[in-house]
Amino acid sequence: MAANAEQRGRSEAGMWHRESRARHLRERAIKIVLAACAYVSVLTTFGIVFVLLFETITFFREVSIVEFLTSTTWSAAFANPQFGIMVLAGGTLLTTLIAIAVALPVGLLAAIFLSEYASPRLRRWLKPALEILAGVPTIVYGYFALTFVTPLLRATIFPDMTIFNALSAGLVMGVMIIPTIASVSEDAIYAVPRSLREGAYALGATKRETATRVVLPAALSGIVAATILGISRAVGETMIVAVAAGNLAQLTANPLQSVQTMTAYIVQVASGDTGTGTLTYNTIFAVGATLFVMTLILNIISYIFVRRFREAY
Amino acid sequence: MVTKSGTQTTQKGGPEGEPVFKSSTSARHALDRVFAILVFVATMIGLVVLAVLLVDIAWDGIPRLSWDFMTSFPSVIPENSGIYPALIGSLWLLGLTALFSVPLGVGAAVYLEEYATDTWMNRLIEVNISNLAGVPSIIYGLLGLGIFVNLLGSVTGGQSIISGALTLSLLILPVIIIATRESLRTIPGAVREGGYALGATRWEVIRSHLLPMALPGALTGTILALSRAIGETAPLIVVGAATFITFAPAGPQSSYSALPIQIYSWVSQPQPAFQLAAAAGIVVLMVVLLLTNSVAIWLRNKYQRRA
Numbered sequence: 001m002a003a004n005a006e007q008r009g010r011s012e013a014g015m016w017h018r019e020s021r022a023r024h025l026r027e028r029a030i031k032i033v034l035a036a037c038a039y040v041s042v043l044t045t046f047g048i049v050f051v052l053l054f055e056t057i058t059f060f061r062e063v064s065i066v067e068f069l070t071s072t073t074w075s076a077a078f079a080n081p082q083f084g085i086m087v088l089a090g091g092t093l094l095t096t097l098i099a100i101a102v103a104l105p106v107g108l109l110a111a112i113f114l115s116e117y118a119s120p121r122l123r124r125w126l127k128p129a130l131e132i133l134a135g136v137p138t139i140v141y142g143y144f145a146l147t148f149v150t151p152l153l154r155a156t157i158f159p160d161m162t163i164f165n166a167l168s169a170g171l172v173m174g175v176m177i178i179p180t181i182a183s184v185s186e187d188a189i190y191a192v193p194r195s196l197r198e199g200a201y202a203l204g205a206t207k208r209e210t211a212t213r214v215v216l217p218a219a220l221s222g223i224v225a226a227t228i229l230g231i232s233r234a235v236g237e238t239m240i241v242a243v244a245a246g247n248l249a250q251l252t253a254n255p256l257q258s259v260q261t262m263t264a265y266i267v268q269v270a271s272g273d274t275g276t277g278t279l280t281y282n283t284i285f286a287v288g289a290t291l292f293v294m295t296l297i298l299n300i301i302s303y304i305f306v307r308r309f310r311e312a313y
Numbered sequence: 314m315v316t317k318s319g320t321q322t323t324q325k326g327g328p329e330g331e332p333v334f335k336s337s338t339s340a341r342h343a344l345d346r347v348f349a350i351l352v353f354v355a356t357m358i359g360l361v362v363l364a365v366l367l368v369d370i371a372w373d374g375i376p377r378l379s380w381d382f383m384t385s386f387p388s389v390i391p392e393n394s395g396i397y398p399a400l401i402g403s404l405w406l407l408g409l410t411a412l413f414s415v416p417l418g419v420g421a422a423v424y425l426e427e428y429a430t431d432t433w434m435n436r437l438i439e440v441n442i443s444n445l446a447g448v449p450s451i452i453y454g455l456l457g458l459g460i461f462v463n464l465l466g467s468v469t470g471g472q473s474i475i476s477g478a479l480t481l482s483l484l485i486l487p488v489i490i491i492a493t494r495e496s497l498r499t500i501p502g503a504v505r506e507g508g509y510a511l512g513a514t515r516w517e518v519i520r521s522h523l524l525p526m527a528l529p530g531a532l533t534g535t536i537l538a539l540s541r542a543i544g545e546t547a548p549l550i551v552v553g554a555a556t557f558i559t560f561a562p563a564g565p566q567s568s569y570s571a572l573p574i575q576i577y578s579w580v581s582q583p584q585p586a587f588q589l590a591a592a593a594g595i596v597v598l599m600v601v602l603l604l605t606n607s608v609a610i611w612l613r614n615k616y617q618r619r620a
Contacts, residue, residue: 023514030516031428037420038429041442041490044483048452051459109355117352126356133359135537136366137544137602139573140595143580144366147373147588178359206341208348229447236449238547239573243580263451263547270454270551276463284551288455292448299447 052292055285062279068286074249074260076269076283083283085290090251091166091259095241096234098170098255099177103230106174107181108223114182115189116211127183134179142243145172150244158256164246167255173240177230184229184306188222189215225305232298236291238263262291370599374592382593386559387575391586396594399575401561402474402554403543403601406571409478410485410542415535417482418489419524422531425490426497427519446487453484454551462552470566472553477569480552481545485538492534496527529616536609540602546573572598 060068063083071084110130114123149168154161161167192215200210216223246258247268260268266284274280385395421442429435457480461469469476500523508518554574562569572594579591 027514027516031424034420034424034428037417038424038438040417040483041421041445041486042438044445044456044486045441047460048448048456051456052452055459106355106358109352110359113352113356117349118356126360129363130356130359133363135541135544135602135606136363137546137573137598139544139546139576139580140366140370140599143576143588143591143595144369146580147592148365148369175359175362182359206345208345209341212348232447236451238449238451239577242547243577263449266451266455267547267550270458270553285455285459288452292452295447295449295452296444299444303443 048292052285052289055282056289059279059282059286062282063286072251074265076249076265076280081279083286085262085287087249087251088260088262088265088287089290091241091245091249091264092235092261094166094253094255094259095170095173095245095261096231098167099173099234099237100227100231102171102174103177103181103234104227107178107226107230108185110178110182111185111189111226112211112216115186116207116215127186130179130182133176136176138176138237138239139243141172141176142169142239142241145169145240145244161256162246162258164244164248164258165256166245166259169241169243169245170255172244173234173237176237176240177233180233181226181230184226185219185223188219188226191222192218221305221308225302228298228302228305232295232302235298236263236295238267242267262287266291367599370592370595373589374594374596377589377593378596382590383597387557387570387578391579391582391584391590394579394587394590396572396575396597398558398561399570399572399594400597402558402569402574403572403598405474405562405565405569406478406481406549407539407543409474409565410481411535411539413479413482414486414489414538418486418535419493419531421486422490422493422497423519423524426494427515427523442487442490446491450484450545451547451551453480454548456480456483457548457552472555472568473566474562474569475565476552477549477554477571478565480548481542484545484548485542488538488541489531489535492538493527493531496530496534497523499530500526529613532616533609533613536605536612540605540609543601543605544573544598546577549574550577572601 068083068085070086071082072086073082073084074087075082114126118126145168146164149172150161150163150165153168158167196214196218197210200214205214241261242264245261245264247260247264248258249260249265250257252259265287269280269284382395383400384397385393386398388394425435425438429438457476461476461479462471469479504522504526505518508522509515513521549571553568555568555570557578558568558570576591576594576598579587579594582588
């Protein structure tokens with residue numbers, strides 16, 4: 001095709017055609033440059049997978065994969081190290097559960113208020129105000145959890161709570177993901193057709209009954225998607241837990257105790273001096289790979305649910 | 314839903330005569346009022362916590378702020394510690410991240426919105442971008458550590474500003490692409506067709522019409538993404554931002570600190586005096602964020618009026 005155009009350019013060598021050929025070439029060059037920009041995102045994914053896989057394979061040459069998945073001790077820094085990812089995953093699970101226990105009810109009720117109760121004017125003000133919560137840097141939440149929430153809880157309800165604990169970190173993390181859950185749920189609730197609400201009202205249902213028994217079930221897949229997205233955020237959240245939950249890798253279900261999450265472990269190792277190629281260096285990639293796979297699965301499930309509610313109406 | 318209510322209605326009139334609707338109207342309406350209050354309170358919880366957080370930080374941090382704090386270097390004595398190198402480091406990161414991420418992000422968005430046809434490769438790029446937006450930031454840190462710090466260390470200078478800025482650029486790229494695409498999508502097709510009808514090529518239409526029209530939305534999204542980059546801590550810790558640095562960075566290959574890194578370093582110290590320095594650092598960080606966000610809002614309003 002290029003040769004064809006060139007021939008034509010030569011045979012009818014008028015001004016206009018020459019310019020057109022130059023323009024044509026420029027158009028093609030620009031398209032290639034722009035496509036290259038788009039491919040950077042694919043390269044990024046390849047880069048992530050390559051780096052994680054490469055270092056993780058090196059890690060599993062030293063440590064058996066069975067030990068990694070089944071051991072109930074994590075003592076990477078000791079002389080005879082044990083690498084049981086369950087310990088770190090347990091820390092992540094505990095803080096995530098606390099965060100979701102806060103964010104799901106609060107976010108869902110807020111979504112109902114925004115879409116069913118608030119006037120359009122109030123809604124225009126409240127939505128961006130809530131979004132600010134998601135824009136506050138996580139290190140700021142970490143500071144807040146450590147220096148405000150923990151002392152408050154120790155002074156009031158839980159006097160024997162340790163300074164670093166899963167509860168404060170989880171609670172503050174829950175507040176951070178309220179906007180995620182509220183805004184995705186609200187989209188789903190808003191998408192429920194008006195006719196369903198009108199049908200409920202016509203049958204004599206009150207506003208609350210309509211919202212909780214008709215609108216919410218109809219928006220369920222969107223709400224599930226919002227929840228899973230929130231879980232994924234909580235699992236990947238780093239600074240709040242690194243600052244407020246401590247660095248004690250132990251398998252516990254007691255939220256008043258210090259736990260170490262997968263993300264906090266990576267931060268702890270990266271803050272210190274670790275030489276490239278050491279086992280400790282490889283460990284953070286193995287933990288990172290576990291984290292990446294977990295969030296990837298959660299994001300895919302969430303994506304499937306989002307698509308389902310979009311297709312429904 | 315509808316069919317279920319339908320069967321319930323027939324049941325109601327059936328021989329069992331079991332009423333589905335409770336006739337206790339006043340109780341149901343009282344419950345409605347409670348529910349209305351409940352959803353309102355839930356909405357306010359987030360905002361109240363936000364207010365408490367801001368007041369708490371201002372309370373702790375503002376008394377510690379001073380010109381000395383802004384111009385001093387970190388020190389082992391908390392009262393003498395300052396934020397200067399971290400602030401300069403953050404400004405460096407901001408500038409370089411914008412330099413890398415804006416052309417790449419806008420370019421990718423223009424390609425996907427204006428050029429890409431519906432092939433499997435382009436669909437892969439789309440799925441990939443939305444997936445990248447959900448990857449935890451610390452994973453980008455590991456990517457930066459493996460590629461920019463170690464593999465390309467001879468070019469980037471290892472644990473340097475440029476490695477940090479490249480890592481942050483990849484982190485915010487999906488956000489910029491999504492914002493720019495949404496902005497391009499709102500431009501009516503007639504603008505493109507008008508351009509083509511006058512003999513303009515695709516790129517000429519993009520440059521002279523589509524990009525200027527998409528600017529407010531793209532700019533707002535970009536600045537919000539950059540302000541996210543300023544507040545990011547975890548990936549910078551992983552790619553080796555220093556916590557204790559006694560010089561202002563001299564160039565892109567210099568080692569560096571950044572505001573959130575400095576705050577993290579102070580928060581981790583047991584002495585209460587360092588906690589106050591952290592609070593003051595947070596105030597500085599929040600002011601920087603407030604400034605960038607105000608610029609975003611100002612620019613959007615300015616361009617929206619013109620259009």
